[in-house]
Amino acid sequence: MTKSHLKNFKLEEIKDFLQDLINTVSALINAELAIVDKDMIVLAGTQKYQHIIGQKSIPYIYEALYKKKDILVIDNPMEHEVCSVCNQKEACAEFAGINTPLMLDNEIIGGMSIAALNTVQKEALIRSLENYIKFSKQMVELIQDKIRKHLLTKELDFTTKQLESIINYSTEGIILLDNKGRIKVINNYCCKMFNIKHKEVLNQPFELIFKNETVNKLLADKTDFETIESTIKVFGDTYRIIHSGKHIKVDSDLSSFLWFLKDAKSFNALVNRFIINKEDITFDEIIGECSEFRKLKDRLFSIANSSSTVLIQGESGTGKELFARAIHNASDRAQKPFISINCGAIPENLIESELYGYEGGAFTGAKSKGKPGKFELANGGTLFLDEIGDMPLHMQVKLLRALEDKEIYRLGGIEGINVDVRIIAATNKNLEVMVKEKEFREDLFYRLNVIPVKIPPLRERGEKDIEILTKFFVEKYSETLNKDIKEIAEETLINLKEYSWPGNVRELENAIEFAVNIDNDGIITIDDLPKRLKNLTNSKSRITPVDDLIKQEVNKALKLYGTSVEGKNRAASSLGISIATLYRWIKR
Template identity: 40%
Template sequence: MENTIHLQSQVADDALVKNLNRIFDPVPVPIILLNKHTEILMINQPFADYLGYSREEIMGKRVDVVDPNTRFPYVFKSKKPEIYCKHKFSNGHTALVHRIPVLDDNGEVAYGFGMVVFDDLRSLQEVLERNKLLEGKLMIYQEELKNIRGAKYSWDTIIGNSLVMQHVKMMSSKAAKTDSNVLIIGESGTGKELFAHAIHNDSKRFDGPFVKINCAAIPKDLLESELFGYEEGAFTGAKKHGKVGKFELANGGTIFLDEIGDMPLDMQVKILRVLQEKEIERIGGNRTIPIDTRIIAATNRDLKERIKEGEFREDLYYRLNVINIEVPPLRKRKEDVELITLKLMEKLSNNLGRYVSNITVEALESLKQYNWPGNIRELENVIERAINMTDTESIEMQHLPAFMISEPSDELKDTPLVSLRTAVEEVEKTTIHNCLKAVSYNKLKAAKILGISRTSLYEKIEKYHIDTPN
């Protein structure tokens, strides 16, 4: 009986494949259908010819045997389609492809559908030129211009629910609603640039340009021309027709001056004039150009110390420091490490094409205990390394760098043990005190952030003998 049913099923499958071949062979587009095991269930003749095989050679084989570069196994695990993706086949052809997982009623992958949209990237250009798709080209150019001159990140990009991050986000959100200059300070790798992007995107200038320049990365003798531009013939080697500077490019939008603390003193004078006069003058020019640009500056330097050392102008500092935002280092918000780690795993798994979605409790605890001198940038490097080291879908202790796997310090070993109730009360007391301090002891705001009533807050302040200025 079972043999009869199996035979009937095989006959039905063969009939299905024949019908699919009849349907898709005349279609002049390479098409493939996989079963849930990534085995080739159907491939039309154009796709077989494109791969350089006869259909009989590859039917029933796993797709990664036919094309070792395939990303279908990853797509099956992620259950997310990949549309218009560039792919280089093992035979050397490069194409734009679709990879689509087909899910059953239980949300599991039942089939995989693939299609080569352009079997040669040059053919895409030919199609555009032949049909004169000027509107399509314009949209592409506009998108590229937005990527170059636009802000990419928003508040959702900035990960962290700790009290200190909630306060920084609140301050930054208020800064976005004004047109005042903003100074963002924080250690390297804390995400200062993300805040600059988010402030711009949440401001009234969101549809204007967002132009960024790293003041420490550009040689001193080139920085002025980058910021203010130059006229034709201004100096030897100057471009014909001159060059537009960053301030002009940012007109109507925001200019982000990263690493402002490393800007040379003579350039600081020129920036101060821009802030005062709202106009610039190109190198070699004889006319002033009015500009409407908001300045967001960032630095990992202590500018007050730089002022004492004579390396930074005090008047420029106060012009820039209208709204001050201090981005905390990762070691001061370790409660955010888990959330950031999971987000980085998702992002990096997709970039690397390796499906790693889990991390053991021990490995996560090790990440939380580490002090992260390189902040989020260092954490991202550690996670990327771990994803490359693991052969499974999970990050374990052995996948972390050796310097993160250590014995507990003597200080921790000597820490006295306390009851769970005492430990909870200590955490509660510290959390309430930090929250009150973050909102300048505004009890109504603190109660809202803590998620308790104002009456409960007063009771806990009295219980823990928390000093408040008002």
């Protein structure tokens, strides 16, 4: 029996047994019987006590009994010291009594009383006191034995339910066969996968339900086998599965067989997901050959083992998270967690609990056991704060303190938790401008900007990088979409190089995925591209009107420095014009 089962046991659970026991033995003794729980609630009794079952007994005798933890004999009610404090002793109906504690593992769980309610019963009880005491002890032992059996049954039921839950929550199919090849256990995964019901197959011969010569032979030969892929028929339907099997020998006469399986389609999808997962990205896998890009990768590789914070800035789609993961994987924290959180995607009222976790009951809807936050999950590794520019101002204070103290407090918690976390933050916003406009804390900016990183947009990386990335994505999506793309037309590459790519590498990837989907002749042409990318050829040779150039450069300056008074002054200065001229151009 586990301690938890003992701790949670209540005598009320076997009250029917207790009443049956009293009914059986009451005819053997000339006295009345009652059994109470540790709270002194009457659970069972002879006829004289039936009217108070479920009610609380007069406490004085049982309080003394529970304190003594041994048999308490009262042969002189009203004069006994236990009765001296009773305010109802003058009306007491008992002439004598033997009170025995019910104990389990030295803990009081209740009590049993043998009471004489008249002089005849009292004389009989006093005359045969030793026999009544012996009887009481035997009754208690009988009840204790029943409790142990009850708890063992509960524990067995609990264990069985646990095993059933584990088996049924498994993300793979599990089937257990006995030594005669009959199906004894089949989990929900299998039933759902093969569209069958438990009752249809339990205790049925395996080969009657599952048609596969290889598996049947392995079962007959009692051979274990590692993961293999094969086809199986179930009630006439064919399935492709990934499976393995293990023989379990209990003794010389008893053995069983465990069969594990997965739907091959879902298994392969899972494998593919991990193959293309970004988590294992390295600097060598980040594609780019332009000089600035190579220098950036070399620089970041050199600071990978540092514990200093890194602030990555760049436009959307430039690959900020890829660089963050590459830094982590090149560091001595690579075997520890890399945890990311998008500060702009989480509602403001939830971001604190997501970052720092919460204690049980900290707020309505909180899990009773609490939940660790991203800082705790990233302990020893790297925490990537994406879109840090969108973090609310009031949360920036707490983040700064966590970075300074290397200690966090769960929501609703009073004890600090030490954390060893390397912070990498990223944003597509101009934090310096936000600091000047009081939209981002200056102290947090400097705390994050220890190692500043600026990822160049795709349009500044040169035509060679566009071509390399294009060919890479064509190859990637040809394989993913099972298309046979033989080449990319030269005019298509020219068109792609002419485009400004405001969405950067992400936009290029999406455009190529679109083209590979649309293509039907194995050659990516301009006609396969999204509409916005068509008819761009020779755009470099076209003359751009001066007004368009002015508008373009003014917008670029305002986007960089902001639209506040200070921002406009800096924009005018960068354009080499007066503030008055800038306002005039804005109006145009």
